[in-house]
Amino acid sequence: MTAASALPEADIATVRGQIVGLQAKNYPSGVLAISASPVWSGPEHFDVDGQTVRVRVAPSVLAIRDALTERNSADWIVILTDRESGELPAGVLEHLIAGRLSNLDPWPTLRGLFRAARQEFHLLSLSNDAARAVLRDLDGTLPPAPRGVLTNDHLFASLSARKFGLSTGEYTPHNIALWSMDTAATARFDIWQQSTDPALLEQFYTWIENRLGPLGPTLVAVWRTRGPGDLVPLGLVAALLGDSSASFPAPRDITVKVRTLLEVALGGRSLPEQQLTAWGNAVTLAVSGTNAPDDVLRRAENAVRRLHAEPLVARSDVLPMALAPRISQFATALSAAVDSGNLDTADNAWADVVAHRAAYAGTPDAPRNVQVGAAALRLLRRRGLDWVTPAGLADWVTYYRQDLSWVDDAVNDAFVGADDGDLARVADRIVTAVRARRATADRLFASQLRIEGGHRSTSNGLLYIEDVLDRIVKPLTVPASGPTGGLRGLGQEGPAASPVLLVIADGMSAAVSNEVVIDALRRHRPQWQECRFADADGPYAALAALPTTTRFSRCSLLTGALAEGGQNKERSGFSDWLQHNGLYKRGPVLFHKGEMDLITRNHALADAVREAIDDTSGRPVVACVLNDIDDALDRSDPIGTTWGTTSFKHLDSLLKAAAAVGRTVVLVSDHGHVVERREQPSVQRGQQVSARYRTAEDADSEAREDEVHVTGSRVLSGNHRAILAVDEQLRYTGMKAGYHGGGALAEVVIPVTILVNGSVPQHLGLEVVPPPQPAWWEAERLITEPTPAPVTSKPVKRPKPAAPPKSVAPTDGLFEVGSPATAEKPAPAERDRVAELLGSELFKQQYQLFRPKFTKATIGGLLQELIGSNNRMPSSRAAEILGVKATRARAAIAVLAQVLNTDGVVVLSDNGIEVELESGLMFEQYGVAP
Numbered sequence: 030m031t032a033a034s035a036l037p038e039a040d041i042a043t044v045r046g047q048i049v050g051l052q053a054k055n056y057p058s059g060v061l062a063i064s065a066s067p068v069w070s071g072p073e074h075f076d077v078d079g080q081t082v083r084v085r086v087a088p089s090v091l092a093i094r095d096a097l098t099e100r101n102s103a104d105w106i107v108i109l110t111d112r113e114s115g116e117l118p119a120g121v122l123e124h125l126i127a128g129r130l131s132n133l134d135p136w137p138t139l140r141g142l143f144r145a146a147r148q149e150f151h152l153l154s155l156s157n158d159a160a161r162a163v164l165r166d167l168d169g170t171l172p173p174a175p176r177g178v179l180t181n182d183h184l185f186a187s188l189s190a191r192k193f194g195l196s197t198g199e200y201t202p203h204n205i206a207l208w209s210m211d212t213a214a215t216a217r218f219d220i221w222q223q224s225t226d227p228a229l230l231e232q233f234y235t236w237i238e239n240r241l242g243p244l245g246p247t248l249v250a251v252w253r254t255r256g257p258g259d260l261v262p263l264g265l266v267a268a269l270l271g272d273s274s275a276s277f278p279a280p281r282d283i284t285v286k287v288r289t290l291l292e293v294a295l296g297g298r299s300l301p302e303q304q305l306t307a308w309g310n311a312v313t314l315a316v317s318g319t320n321a322p323d324d325v326l327r328r329a330e331n332a333v334r335r336l337h338a339e340p341l342v343a344r345s346d347v348l349p350m351a352l353a354p355r356i357s358q359f360a361t362a363l364s365a366a367v368d369s370g371n372l373d374t375a376d377n378a379w380a381d382v383v384a385h386r387a388a389y390a391g392t393p394d395a396p397r398n399v400q401v402g403a404a405a406l407r408l409l410r411r412r413g414l415d416w417v418t419p420a421g422l423a424d425w426v427t428y429y430r431q432d433l434s435w436v437d438d439a440v441n442d443a444f445v446g447a448d449d450g451d452l453a454r455v456a457d458r459i460v461t462a463v464r465a466r467r468a469t470a471d472r473l474f475a476s477q478l479r480i481e482g483g484h485r486s487t488s489n490g491l492l493y494i495e496d497v498l499d500r501i502v503k504p505l506t507v508p509a510s511g512p513t514g515g516l517r518g519l520g521q522e523g524p525a526a527s528p529v530l531l532v533i534a535d536g537m538s539a540a541v542s543n544e545v546v547i548d549a550l551r552r553h554r555p556q557w558q559e560c561r562f563a564d565a566d567g568p569y570a571a572l573a574a575l576p577t578t579t580r581f582s583r584c585s586l587l588t589g590a591l592a593e594g595g596q597n598k599e600r601s602g603f604s605d606w607l608q609h610n611g612l613y614k615r616g617p618v619l620f621h622k623g624e625m626d627l628i629t630r631n632h633a634l635a636d637a638v639r640e641a642i643d644d645t646s647g648r649p650v651v652a653c654v655l656n657d658i659d660d661a662l663d664r665s666d667p668i669g670t671t672w673g674t675t676s677f678k679h680l681d682s683l684l685k686a687a688a689a690v691g692r693t694v695v696l697v698s699d700h701g702h703v704v705e706r707r708e709q710p711s712v713q714r715g716q717q718v719s720a721r722y723r724t725a726e727d728a729d730s731e732a733r734e735d736e737v738h739v740t741g742s743r744v745l746s747g748n749h750r751a752i753l754a755v756d757e758q759l760r761y762t763g764m765k766a767g768y769h770g771g772g773a774l775a776e777v778v779i780p781v782t783i784l785v786n787g788s789v790p791q792h793l794g795l796e797v798v799p800p801p802q803p804a805w806w807e808a809e810r811l812i813t814e815p816t817p818a819p820v821t822s823k824p825v826k827r828p829k830p831a832a833p834p835k836s837v838a839p840t841d842g843l844f845e846v847g848s849p850a851t852a853e854k855p856a857p858a859e860r861d862r863v864a865e866l867l868g869s870e871l872f873k874q875q876y877q878l879f880r881p882k883f884t885k886a887t888i889g890g891l892l893q894e895l896i897g898s899n900n901r902m903p904s905s906r907a908a909e910i911l912g913v914k915a916t917r918a919r920a921a922i923a924v925l926a927q928v929l930n931t932d933g934v935v936v937l938s939d940n941g942i943e944v945e946l947e948s949g950l951m952f953e954q955y956g957v958a959p
Contacts, residue, residue, distance in 0.1 A: 037133050037157065039063055039109050041071040042164035044084060046138025048077045048105055051126065053141065058104040059126045060097060062087075065109045065133045080104035090116060097124050135160035143171055143187070145179035152181060153232050162226035167191060185236045193218035200240040202248060202307070203940065206315035209260040210325050218257055244311065247304045254296045261312045261321075262329035265348060266291060267300070268309025269333075269341035276381050277343045277358075290336040310940045316347040317386050318935065347386040353449070355382045356398045360452040363405060367458055370413060372406075376808045379406055380920050393671040398449050404442035405456040408463045410805040411436055416466050418473055422481040422572070423490040425474045429774045430570035432803050434539035436467055437775055441540065444668045444706060468756060471773045475737035475755040478772055482575060483741020483749070492571040493743075494582055494779050497697060498589040498606055501569065501781055504562065505529045505693050506612060506649055509792045526612055526649035527790060528692040530642060532683060533586065533652060535579060536659035536769055538701030539570065541672045542780035546696070547800060548673030549684065549784065556688065558874070560783045560795040568801050569781035573700045574745055576722035576753055577769055577776040579659070581745040583699035587619065587652065593745050596621050607650055614647040616640070622656045625679055633682035642686045651692075653683055658702070662767035668704050688786035693793070696782045702769040703757040703776060717761035721771030725750035735759050737772045799877035807880070863892045866955045875928045883911055888925065892946070900946040907944040918944075931955075 047061060058080065067086040074083050083103040085096040087110040096108045114122075114130050122128045139160050140148055153159040167188060174183050189195035194214040199205070208214055222230060234253060238245035251260055270288050292300055300308075316325070330350050333342055343354035355378075362378040382388055382402060389395040390403055419425045443460045447453040485493060492500060508524035537545070549557050561569065574582040574591060584592045588602025600619050607613035617624075620638050627635040634642075641651045657677045661670060674680045687694050703721070712735075717723045724747060725738055732738035735756040744751050753772030754760065760768055769776050789795050866872055867885050876885065891910045895902055908918035911925075922939040929937045929951060936951035937944070952959070 036064060036066045036111055037161065038068055038070075039065040039084075039133055040161070040165055041075065042168060043133060043135060043138055043161060044071070044082070044107055045075075045077055045168075046135075046141060046164055047131065048080075048082060048107075050137055050141050052078065052080075056126060060100050060106045060108065060124050062093065062108040062110060062125045062130050063133055064111070064113075064130045067092075067109050067111050069109060074103070077105070082107060084109065086110070087112070090118070090121065093117070093121055097121065100124065135164055138164055140174075140179050142167065143174040143179050143183065144177075145174035146177040148179040149181065152179060152184070153229075154235075156228050156232060158226050158228035159232045162229035163188065166221070166225055166229070181232075181236050182240075185233060188233070192221045200237065202241055202244045202311035203315055205237075205241065205248060205257075206261050206264065206312045207319060209257040210315070210319075210322055212258070212322065212324065215256065215258045244304065244307045247300060247308050250295055250298045254298075255294070259328075259332075261316065261325050262332050263291065263294070264308045264312030265316070265329040265345060266332050266336055266338055267305045268313050269338050269344045270305050270309070276377065277341070277354075279341050283340050287336050287338045287341065294336070307940075307942055310942055313345070313347055314938065314940045318938075321347070346384050349387055352382070352385050352387050352396070352398075355385060356402065356449050356452060359402055360449055360455055363402070363409065363459075364451070364455040366409060367455060372410065372413075372808075375406060375409070379403075379808075380917070384920055384923065393673065396448075397445055398447050398452055400442050400445050401447040401456050402452060404439040405452070405459045407439045407806055408436065408443065408459050410808070411439070411803075412459065412463055412466075414805060416470065419477075421489055422477050425477055425774070426491065426570045426572055426778050427567055429474075429778045430539050430568050430780065431801070433467065433470060433774060434543060434778070434780075435803050435806060436463060437538070437540040438543050440464060440467070441668050441704065471755050471757075472734075474774050474777075475753070475772050478753075478777065479737050479739055482572065482772075482777075483739050483744050485743060492569060492781070494571045494573050494699070495585040495589060495591050497571055497586055497695075497779075497781060501697075501783070502529055502531060502650060502695055503610060503612075505695065505783070505793055506610075507793060509790065525646055527793060528645040528649045528690065529651075530683065530687040530692040530694045531650065531652040532680065532694060532696050533583065533654045534658055534677070534680075534696065534698050535583065535654060535656050536662060536700060536702050536767075537698035537780065538775045539778050539780040540701075540775065541658060542696070542698065542782065543801065544672040545674060545676075545680075546782050546784075547802075548675075550800065552674065556786050557684065557784050558786075558789065558797045559801070560785045560789055561798050563794050563796050568798075569783075571697075571779040571781055573777050573779050575739050575743055575772070575777075576719065576746055576751050577700040577771065578719060578722075579699055582779075583654075585745075586697070586699050591743060591745060603652060612650045616644060616648055618648050618650065619652045619654075621654045625653060625655070634679065634686060638683075639686060642683075642692065643690055645690050645692065653679070655679060662702055662704075662769070663765055668706070668766075684784075684786075691786070693790075694784040694786075696780075696784060698779050700769050701776045701778060702767045703771065703773055704767040705760075705764060706757075707764075708758075712756075712759050713761065713763070714759060715761055719770045720760050720762045720765065720768035721754040721776065722746070723752045723761055725752045739772065797874070797877075799880070862952055862957050863889050863896070865957045866892075866952060869955050869957065871931065871955050872928075875931065879924070879927045881924050881928055883921075883925065887911060888928070891925075892948075892951075895944065895946040896948050900948050901943050904939055904942060904944055907939075 044063070047063065051059070051061065067088040069084050069086050071084065074081060076082065081103040082105040083099065084107045085099070087093040087096055087108050090112060093108055093110055093112065096106060100106050110130070117130070135157055136148065140146070142164065153163070163184065171187050172183070174180065186197045190197060194211070194217060195208050199208060234249050238249040241248055248260060251263055255263065266287070270284055270291070288300070288305070292298060326347070326349060330348060333339060333348065333350070342348060342351045343358065345351040359375065359378040359382050362375040366372045366375040379402065382399065383390045387396070388399045390399055395403070417428065419428050440460055440463065443456050447456060481489065506526040506529055508526055534545070546559060550559060574585040580595065581593050584594045584599050584602065587599040589606040590602075592598065592602055603619045604613060607618060617637060618641060620635070620641070624635060624637060627637070629636055632639075638653065641648050655677050658672075670676060674684065684694065715723065730738060730750065730752060732752045735754065736752050736759070737755050738750070738752050740750045742749060753770070755772050757773060757775070783795065785795065789797060867889050881888070887910065891907060894910065904918040904922070905915045907922060908915045911921050913921045919939050922937065922944055926935070926937045931954055934950060934954055936947045936954065939945070
């Protein structure tokens with residue numbers, strides 16, 4: 030007799046597996062006696078594939094005989110007995126399948142579960158207990174083993190996906206970190222861990238450790254000791270220890286203390302330096318690239334405090350509490366730069382701020398400290414450059430559009446106010462100095478405005494607001510050429526005009542326009558592109574009618590001539606211009622605020638507006654007026670507003686509607702504005718009908734030093750004379766959030782932007798232009814691009830590049846192609862997919878958009894070497910190729926990732942140790958064929 034305790038217990042999974050195996054061997058029914066402990070905790074009856082099974086326990090031969098009497102009561106009788114085969118008489122054996130006892134061997138059943146004929150050597154380390162645990166944990170339909178061989182990889186992949194949501198192919202440190210932040214998934218793991226056999230759990234840990242490579246022992250040690258939910262929180266503490274960056278040094282005794290406490294928390298396990306670094310980098314990358322749950326970051330910060338790691342926290346790119354010390358360090362460096370003029374340390378400190386996950390630099394979500402820090406650093410860069418005095422009014426308009434409007438943009442950003450006291454103080458020093466120069470520029474401009482602004486001139490190269498329709502909009506309506514292109518429908522005459530949507534943002538200054546256009550290009554790229562006519566020398570800007578109020582300037586814009594009036598005058602004047610130019614056939618074409626807001630429930634645009642935009646043949650030019658900015662000047666805070674397309678009630682919807690029917694968009698203003706900064710001195714002088722201009726009774730009316738007296742035909746008030754406020758603190762009415770009507774650059778210069786969706790129509794003579802930021806806006810651009818020369822009275826046009834020889838494909842200057850052979854054709858060159866990528870339109874757009882400091886040849890060299898080294902290379906080698914310090918490798922790769930990672934697809938990344946490239950996905954994104 031065999032001791033019952035030495036035999037395994039049968040369960041429903043193993044019994045079911047035995048029955049399925051017999052069915053596969055064409056046994057229709059019968060009695061199955063299994064050598065097992067004579068105990069049963071499962072149901073007495075159950076079904077297997079439509080057949081009934083009855084289980085009986087038999088601790089004696091007599092009990093076996095008794096069970097045999099029930100063999101006709103079910104399709105299968107299963108007898109669990111601890112009797113040995115020698116104890117069973119022939120009269121019993123002859124009733125059993127195969128005439129013998131069956132062993133409770135889990136392996137055939139396990140293979141059958143996965144429809145495998147064979148299994149790999151040392152599957153589950155040949156642990157019967159682990160195999161039986163798998164049979165208990167898994168049932169139902171499972172993916173069949175590849176090629177009929179059951180392996181640990183396939184078994185645990187199925188188990189992990191079924192029991193706790195760890196999907197196939199996610200067995201890398203990065204993906205394990207992502208999975209561990211899913212509290213529902215880790216809770217399922219905890220349940221499985223408590224219910225499964227310890228032998229199977231041990232086999233799982235061994236398997237996953239091997240799959241995770243060099244980092245496996247550390248991650249599994251944390252997993253065993255603290256559970257999977259602590260992989261990321263404690264890993265973020267490990268990242269503080271593994272950071273060798275000189276930006277945030279710390280005494281060795283602090284790092285030793287924190288490291289010791291961390292090892293104690295992990296049960297005394299020693300963590301080598303390389304393991305700490307790899308662990309920290311893996312979890313940091315996981316948190317950086319996803320919306321990490323707040324609970325994970327909160328537990329990480331609690332771990333920082335528990336392990337006394339606060340002095341090291343500034344090293345983290347992701348912990349929320351790390352941003353404040355980085356801001357503090359930046360403020361110190363910025364203060365030193367104000368005095369020394371050397372911005373290197375401040376630029377490096379700012380790079381550390383921007384690298385933080387919570388910085389959101391350049392987005393509306395950026396915290397106050399980040400907004401103010403970015404603005405202060407930009408203004409400090411600008412302070413060190415020349416402040417030119419242009420020779421004429423046209424040059425002043427260009428100078429403001431290209432440069433000084435960005436100064437105003439940065440000043441407004443700085444005025445949101447910093448929470449960090451040191452940053453607020455140094456920002457105030459910088460802003461005060463720059464605003465003094467800006468005020469001087471406004472007064473110098475006003476002097477030129479007094480001389481030239483009152484009269485039209487055909488020789489100064491100015492674009493006047495009354496000429497925008499003729500010089501910008503009308504050329505965009507040129508019909509497409511070709512035998513069929515642009516023809517109207519049946520019964521219509523002549524080719525169809527190319528459709529245009531004119532969007533007038535009332536009160537939009539050039540500084541606000543800068544923000545709106547960049548937002549449109551970034552959020553909607555690569556669909557929307559900014560364009561200019563090929564012979565243009567820079568971004569368009571027009572001179573407003575004087576005084577710079579809606580009644581004069583918008584009316585002049587929409588009538589195509591100097592005019593004064595309200596909406597009725599604008600509507601009739603715009604209709605007359607369209608009819609005069611053959612651009613009107615039917616229906617309303619100009620929509621003011623009232624018509625724009627007549628929206629049917631659940632629609633983005635008013636029906637009349639949508640119908641007009643869709644009617645490209647009958648209404649090739651449609652105009653819409655948006656009052657969001659003008660309204661903000663009355664009752665909001667334009668300083669604290671980050672202007673983007675979503676800041677307008679209807680602009681996003683207008684862009685989408687225009688794109689749907691192929692309309693070119695012209696985004697323009699009627700006048701700009703100055704903001705109320707609520708500071709002293711803020712002057713209200715008299716009580717006039719307009720906030721920023723007052724009447725001038727005669728030519729001798731005196732203007733003070735902060736005003737300008739303008740006269741002439743372009744001055745549309747009363748007697749063609751007016752006194753305009755120049756200094757932004759001056760106003761003639763009560764306090765509001767902002768004002769317009771005066772003679773400051775921000776009010777007089779009108780931004781004009783052409784936006785094209787998709788491919789640029791060749792017949793319009795347009796070319797795509799890079800983002801308009803000046804060189805000083807970002808440090809990288811300041812390094813790689815020369816400071817623009819002072820504006821002259823006659824801007825020199827850029828020469829067009831010569832076309833390449835037809836026999837030689839253009840290479841964008843990346844690689845030498847040699848001289849064309851004259852005697853015989855050269856052999857076909859081996860295909861260079863990287864060169865094709867760098868020459869693609871999408872890459873050119875990305876490169877122009879983000880303007881990395883690395884040349885295209887350098888980027889190409891990095892990609893070639895990455896591909897040649899199986900898409901991986903040490904970060905130190907990448908730094909060497911890019912020509913940066915090893916400590917700045919991650920920041921450099923982050924810059925390149927902005928260029929290469931399009932539409933949310935990550936093809937280039939850095940885990941802190943290696944740079945990784947998804948080359949196949951990259952070529953697919955850029956349309957480079959295999």
